Amino acid sequence: MGGREAEARRNDARVLAAASAVFEELGDDAPVSAIARRAGVGMGSLYRRYPTKEVLVHDVCLAALQRVADLAESALRDDDAWGALERVLRGTVESGATKLLGLRRTRTDDLRAAAERAGAALERLVERARAEGGLREGVSAGDLLHLARLVTGAEPGLRERYLALVLDGLRARLPLPGPAPEWGF
Template identity: 35%
Template sequence: MVEESSRIAGPARLRADARRNQERILVSARAVFAEHGIDAPMATVARRAGVGVATLYRRFPTRDALVRAAFAQQLETCARALTEALADPDPWRGFQRLVETACALQREERGFPAAFVAAFPDSTAEHAQARERAERDLMTLVRRAQEAGALRADFHPSDLAVALLSHCGLVNALPHDDAASRRLVAYLLQSFRAEPAHGALPPPSTLSLRSLPLAADNSPGRRPSRA
């Protein structure tokens, strides 16, 4: 009876171990990508997770697969935000919430900005179709907001990419300054509006010109370089 129970419990323990290994890999990947970018060596992720490189590649055969799995929740949130923006009867409100959601995710998960703006070289045809669909939906949202007279007529979807890259740079330089992030997002949204700016901005950051992280090696969250 004991022997039979052991045989039954053995596979279950292995499955549980495999799940724990996978979760450790994903947690480690997010930490490594936040510190070193999504081009960090896969071996660094494996080392941080305490697993062998072979184990990592069995779970995630490509960097694309690992990045997507590590930030699956954030990517899903962005996709849902775009769907909800299209469904909103007020196209400007939908557009605004989409931008705020994307920037909030960049702020909350430091490794996500690079994953969000990167073009994954190993993407499958399914992923490529999903990106194309997202681009079409964004174009539709932009057109609706422009036709409603809320979004600048000369706004181009590439402007959103520029805005997200700008916000990405701020988040990387000042990962703990939420006030600066929210204020930048508010400025960007006001600049996109067809109407003159209205409404109060969020409270300002405590950042001053003297405290600007001018040198990359001295930026918050970065390690000092070694000679």
């Protein structure tokens, strides 16, 4: 790999990391100039690789989904399903992936494939944790994704506390009593 190609790869990694951080902090309305500034690259360099903000958002979301899929697939090799599930949930929260997945974006085939890969691995992990008796009945991979999103949305100083509460609530014990209350005032 030549010097320019290596530099381009480093710049790309810096841009994606910066974009993830800026989008997590500011959401969809984050200016591309803030991403370039945080990455330490010029606007020309950023636009050569990402001609539109939508392309950048797409790649950030794809990387987030791939991180969740990688975490879940790696966890499937662990003998302790509950411990593996806890590490995946913690890693997903720490990565900010679920917050990034809330960005406005066009749904593409590669995003769908990455989501299916992540979902399938998470569902297998959920089934294993339930079969081993560690996970409450009725919990799905979708529940884990939504819970991770809720915890990620909390103030940084409270995330660990809320994650501990969520993990405790996921543990298998007696079933929840009665139906859930109706929403209303």
